[in-house]
Amino acid sequence: MSLERVLVRSLADRVDGTVRLCGWVEGVSEEGDTQVLLLRDPTGTARLLHPADGDEALAREIKGLRRESAVVAIGTVRLADHGPGIAGPDVVLAGLEVVGPAHAEVPIDDASPLDERLDWRFLDLRRPRNRLIFDVQTTVEAAMRAVWREEGFVELHSPKLRPTPNKSGSELFSVGYFGRKAYLAQSPQFYKQMAMASGLDRVFEIGPVFRANPLVTSRHDTEFTSVDVEMSWIESHDDVMAFEERWLQRVLGAVHATHGPAIARQFGVDVVVPGTPFPRVHMAEAHEILATAGHRVTGKKEGDLDATGERLVAEHVARELGHEFVFVTDYPEEIRPFYHMRAADDPARTRSFDLLWKGLEVTTGAQREHRPDRLAAQAQARGVPLGPIGYYLDFFRYGCPPHGGFGLGLTRFLMSLLGVDDVRVVTYLHRGPRRITP
Amino acid sequence: MSLERVLVRSLADRVDGTVRLCGWVEGVSEEGDTQVLLLRDPTGTARLLHPADGDEALAREIKGLRRESAVVAIGTVRLADHGPGIAGPDVVLAGLEVVGPAHAEVPIDDASPLDERLDWRFLDLRRPRNRLIFDVQTTVEAAMRAVWREEGFVELHSPKLRPTPNKSGSELFSVGYFGRKAYLAQSPQFYKQMAMASGLDRVFEIGPVFRANPLVTSRHDTEFTSVDVEMSWIESHDDVMAFEERWLQRVLGAVHATHGPAIARQFGVDVVVPGTPFPRVHMAEAHEILATAGHRVTGKKEGDLDATGERLVAEHVARELGHEFVFVTDYPEEIRPFYHMRAADDPARTRSFDLLWKGLEVTTGAQREHRPDRLAAQAQARGVPLGPIGYYLDFFRYGCPPHGGFGLGLTRFLMSLLGVDDVRVVTYLHRGPRRITP
Numbered sequence: 009m010s011l012e013r014v015l016v017r018s019l020a021d022r023v024d025g026t027v028r029l030c031g032w033v034e035g036v037s038e039e040g041d042t043q044v045l046l047l048r049d050p051t052g053t054a055r056l057l058h059p060a061d062g063d064e065a066l067a068r069e070i071k072g073l074r075r076e077s078a079v080v081a082i083g084t085v086r087l088a089d090h091g092p093g094i095a096g097p098d099v100v101l102a103g104l105e106v107v108g109p110a111h112a113e114v115p116i117d118d119a120s121p122l123d124e125r126l127d128w129r130f131l132d133l134r135r136p137r138n139r140l141i142f143d144v145q146t147t148v149e150a151a152m153r154a155v156w157r158e159e160g161f162v163e164l165h166s167p168k169l170r171p172t173p174n175k176s177g178s179e180l181f182s183v184g185y186f187g188r189k190a191y192l193a194q195s196p197q198f199y200k201q202m203a204m205a206s207g208l209d210r211v212f213e214i215g216p217v218f219r220a221n222p223l224v225t226s227r228h229d230t231e232f233t234s235v236d237v238e239m240s241w242i243e244s245h246d247d248v249m250a251f252e253e254r255w256l257q258r259v260l261g262a263v264h265a266t267h268g269p270a271i272a273r274q275f276g277v278d279v280v281v282p283g284t285p286f287p288r289v290h291m292a293e294a295h296e297i298l299a300t301a302g303h304r305v306t307g308k309k310e311g312d313l314d315a316t317g318e319r320l321v322a323e324h325v326a327r328e329l330g331h332e333f334v335f336v337t338d339y340p341e342e343i344r345p346f347y348h349m350r351a352a353d354d355p356a357r358t359r360s361f362d363l364l365w366k367g368l369e370v371t372t373g374a375q376r377e378h379r380p381d382r383l384a385a386q387a388q389a390r391g392v393p394l395g396p397i398g399y400y401l402d403f404f405r406y407g408c409p410p411h412g413g414f415g416l417g418l419t420r421f422l423m424s425l426l427g428v429d430d431v432r433v434v435t436y437l438h439r440g441p442r443r444i445t446p
Numbered sequence: 447m448s449l450e451r452v453l454v455r456s457l458a459d460r461v462d463g464t465v466r467l468c469g470w471v472e473g474v475s476e477e478g479d480t481q482v483l484l485l486r487d488p489t490g491t492a493r494l495l496h497p498a499d500g501d502e503a504l505a506r507e508i509k510g511l512r513r514e515s516a517v518v519a520i521g522t523v524r525l526a527d528h529g530p531g532i533a534g535p536d537v538v539l540a541g542l543e544v545v546g547p548a549h550a551e552v553p554i555d556d557a558s559p560l561d562e563r564l565d566w567r568f569l570d571l572r573r574p575r576n577r578l579i580f581d582v583q584t585t586v587e588a589a590m591r592a593v594w595r596e597e598g599f600v601e602l603h604s605p606k607l608r609p610t611p612n613k614s615g616s617e618l619f620s621v622g623y624f625g626r627k628a629y630l631a632q633s634p635q636f637y638k639q640m641a642m643a644s645g646l647d648r649v650f651e652i653g654p655v656f657r658a659n660p661l662v663t664s665r666h667d668t669e670f671t672s673v674d675v676e677m678s679w680i681e682s683h684d685d686v687m688a689f690e691e692r693w694l695q696r697v698l699g700a701v702h703a704t705h706g707p708a709i710a711r712q713f714g715v716d717v718v719v720p721g722t723p724f725p726r727v728h729m730a731e732a733h734e735i736l737a738t739a740g741h742r743v744t745g746k747k748e749g750d751l752d753a754t755g756e757r758l759v760a761e762h763v764a765r766e767l768g769h770e771f772v773f774v775t776d777y778p779e780e781i782r783p784f785y786h787m788r789a790a791d792d793p794a795r796t797r798s799f800d801l802l803w804k805g806l807e808v809t810t811g812a813q814r815e816h817r818p819d820r821l822a823a824q825a826q827a828r829g830v831p832l833g834p835i836g837y838y839l840d841f842f843r844y845g846c847p848p849h850g851g852f853g854l855g856l857t858r859f860l861m862s863l864l865g866v867d868d869v870r871v872v873t874y875l876h877r878g879p880r881r882i883t884p
Contacts, residue, residue, distance in 0.1 A: 049647075166875065231607050
């Protein structure tokens with residue numbers, strides 16, 4: 009067994025060579041006098057052949073194999089001609105070891121409802137389509153970090169155990185903490201801003217956040233991976249958007265180069281590398297677009313966009329400018345957190361933006377208010393008690409530069425990227441009000 | 447203000463040019479007829495000069511500056527000769543904007559006790575020595591990920607909300623979860639093993655873990671960043687050690703190249719790039735070393751090593767082999783988790799290891815038991831009830847390859863690397879039984 013492992017996708021480079029393959033049994037059949045074992049590894053599925061007049065013990069072993077058993081196979085690579093549509097080469101088996109037998113039949117298949125597949129998520133993830141999601145996620149994060157690294161960002165790991173809520177107190181999980189209460193972070197917002205007061209200048213964090221939201225929908229979860237960026241010495245939220253667009257261009261360039269054909273095959277989606285700058289639409293302009301389209305925003309505060317509104321604005325931009333992305337800017341202050349900076353010429357507007365991708369909101373960003381008196385006043389005006397956020401207000405009293413940033417939900421991003429409409433599909437293990445297993 | 451920002455370390459490349467600097471006021475003084483402002487940014491401290499017969503308003507602005515205010519300065523770079531020990535160049539000020547004034551004097555200094563500095567962590571982090579810690583952490587993680595990427599590892603984000611404890615139930619934080627209880631993950635162990643059953647083959651995760659340990663020491667925290675690796679298709683724990691040693695060699699190579707001189711200056715530590723393979727010491731041999739040294743292990747179970755024992759084994763290896771690292775292998779099964787695989791020739795020993803670095807344990811690793819019947823028997827023998835871990839045992843029933851991995855505490859690693867003896871110093875925001883703020 010000292011042969012180096014060969015991946016299925018590399019078999020074509022090894023014709024006539026002896027190889028060791030590691031993978032799962034997709035099925036066993038007989039073609040004339042030959043046993044055919046389909047072996048799947050992370051890179052593809054290979055046909056492993058054993059002639060009927062070959063080794064008897066091996067023939068029995070193959071015959072007795074249960075589907076999805078984990079096996080190590082040794083054999084010789086042989087160019088094959090299966091006719092159009094079926095790729096060679098085959099592997100003529102010399103030996104087989106069942107290193108992880110399946111002790112029972114797999115309880116789900118591709119037709120099983122999502123909830124059952126989530127019960128057996130570790131089996132569901134064996135499907136090549138699902139595997140691809142996590143290969144893409146890995147590429148996405150690596151490309152994000154490459155840009156951060158080139159531009160001198162510092163990696164942050166902010167604590168998820170917090171002394172106080174950072175929102176209104178709703179959607180908050182509490183933890184028993186040595187005789188007191190702690191809370192799970194809903195976002196690293198306060199602590200990434202602390203990094204700006206600490207002189208770290210530009211930071212990023214990829215980590216879990218928690219929302220005790222009781223809604224059970226295809227878009228909600230109680231725990232997800234948040235991608236956070238904060239940067240100092242900016243002039244306005246324009247600098248934040250300028251960073252985000254060149255960063256996403258790089259990220260999608262990497263995804264396109266690495267997984268473009270596989271994504272087209274598995275998800276039917278073309279990965280488009282976006283041009284920069286991304287279109288920007290002022291909120292007032294967004295509402296003009298909706299008025300022209302005859303859409304009235306419902307179920308939202310005055311001045312906000314609803315999901316249909318976001319879709320219509322994105323469609324307008326796609327039609328007029330041929331771009332999948334659009335920054336909607338200058339949100340009214342009532343619908344933004346108290347710490348968003350107000351526009352200098354109109355305190356009713358904020359220096360903020362959302363980024364829509366194919367009509368789905370993937371990012372919220374802003375310049376932050378770094379002047380402690382104004383920040384405290386904005387909190388009070390919103391009814392946020394100053395006592396519990398005193399430690400946060402302190403960050404701005406000892407010399408804090410102007411700064412801003414954004415947060416991006418990693419699974420939301422993957423949903424847009426792959427055209428998947430359910431967050432549970434693109435999450436390794438979904439957490440929701442009714443799901444905390446496996 | 448449309449000039450591009452220049453960092454202090456790049457001033458020497460800009461002699462006679464006009465630059466924009468962004469940073470914090472370290473102090474203001476007068477040298478003869480010249481005002482001297484020391485400006486600190488993440489890359490160093492520069493002298494900004496303003497002649498007394500210069501602009502009056504600017505002179506008043508400089509005079510009134512409070513230390514640690516955040517400023518943007520524009521000026522001309524001028525080669526200077528300050529005599530030995532002081533580097534040029536200087537910057538002759540043309541303009542200054544106080545973008546984030548300090549509203550009060552900074553309440554701590556280098557002599558403040560650690561606990562006070564942790565109260566004001568955002569100010570403590572402005573010290574160049576502390577800043578360096580997080581630059582090093584960023585480099586460490588980037589180098590780790592570079593190796594993972596080259597070797598085809600998939601990035602994992604496993605849920606931190608768990609349905610059941612994964613240890614004995616001690617040191618566990620519980621969370622109210624929609625009318626039931628959830629628990630915070632003490633490690634991603636079960637879920638990174640799930641990835642092996644999912645066919646992801648090789649995974650890594652860098653994320654938070656939680657331990658409700660009531661001890662208040664310089665080595666304990668209730669939340670820290672764990673670096674986790676799991677890999678399939680291994681023959682034994684030797685394959686895991688072989689990965690870890692080549693990985694750490696690359697990581698320390700990157701740290702040495704990027705931060706070697708700065709770490710020597712700030713921490714008095716030489717970063718040594720380790721040769722491979724790392725020395726391996728069988729646990730039986732470790733106890734012979736201790737017997738020869740006349741050390742009796744105390745406060746630990748039979749067959750284990752205490753902190754002094756780990757130090758003595760490491761010193762022995764350093765003396766005999768000139769290596770900072772040593773793998774101690776084949777731990778007795780009683781002191782290892784139930785899921786560590788037993789040695790084929792001796793069920794009292796496990797296919798496991800710890801990695802000691804300069805005498806400090808930084809890693810625990812093992813081949814895992816992937817045969818479900820043995821795994822269940824080992825759990826039962828340890829008194830672990832099978833019901834709550836049924837979902838975990840299922841991972842191994844449908845074809846799971848042999849696998850193993852390790853966990854590494856990121857802050858422990860930084861402690862060894864920088865020769866720091868307190869985990870609170872190398873953590874962005876420490877969490878302990880008595881500390882959950884800021």
